[in-house]
Amino acid sequence: MKKPAVTVLFLLAATATFAQTVTTTTNCNIYGNSASCTSTDDAAQQKALADARAANQKAIEDAGAALGNAVGNAFLRARINKGIRKYCDQHPGEPSYWQENGQVVWRGTCPGEMSQAHAQKLVIDHFTESFKKSGVAGYAEIVGDRLTIHSERASAIRFKMVLHDPANQGLLKTIAQAGVATYVYTNDADVNLTYDVKSSQILIAPTEPAAQTAQK
Numbered sequence: 001m002k003k004p005a006v007t008v009l010f011l012l013a014a015t016a017t018f019a020q021t022v023t024t025t026t027n028c029n030i031y032g033n034s035a036s037c038t039s040t041d042d043a044a045q046q047k048a049l050a051d052a053r054a055a056n057q058k059a060i061e062d063a064g065a066a067l068g069n070a071v072g073n074a075f076l077r078a079r080i081n082k083g084i085r086k087y088c089d090q091h092p093g094e095p096s097y098w099q100e101n102g103q104v105v106w107r108g109t110c111p112g113e114m115s116q117a118h119a120q121k122l123v124i125d126h127f128t129e130s131f132k133k134s135g136v137a138g139y140a141e142i143v144g145d146r147l148t149i150h151s152e153r154a155s156a157i158r159f160k161m162v163l164h165d166p167a168n169q170g171l172l173k174t175i176a177q178a179g180v181a182t183y184v185y186t187n188d189a190d191v192n193l194t195y196d197v198k199s200s201q202i203l204i205a206p207t208e209p210a211a212q213t214a215q216k
Helices: 043-065 074-090 116-134 156-164 166-177
Strands: 006-015 021-031 034-041 095-100 103-109 138-143 146-151 182-186 192-196 201-204
Touching: 074 095, 074 103, 095 166, 116 138, 116 146, 116 166, 156 166, 156 182, 156 192, 156 201
Parallel strands: 146 182
Antiparallel strands: 006 021, 021 034, 095 103, 138 146, 182 192, 192 201
């Protein structure tokens, strides 16, 4: 009778030329007195991570360099560059800006990939703050891959303005990073619009009030 295979794992650590610790995994299936072993390592993944970090760092430095003549003082420019790098290291993928004496001297998006959980928080916080500032009753929620904005003033015109306003393109990108596939805008009554994030199309037209019958 053939004995069942026994799997043995050997983990070997080695240092690669790109200064990352590479883990080699050896799997051995033992049958009686014989063994069949295969080894794999994560060198490719580690190198990809190292390359991504290097690319992100360069992008951050380029963002700082983009200040250009907006800040003439070299010492001040260096301080701002350092501040941007520090902020972006902690907020990858986030849209941001740097302000000096009330003047925005840099605006852009930090390089890197924002986590889905953090992107969801930013989206909810954005709409919550927007409702507070405008004094409109409403709230936002994300369930699965669906973002729903409940607003007492929901209308087709307002929805199209939000979607097509260039100032909101950063928000739409964050919505995509939040893993949202469907963006619903509703007043929980006669206006219900659905926007497909991937195709950038409104899928369901709003329900408009019935046209009034003309007076004879």
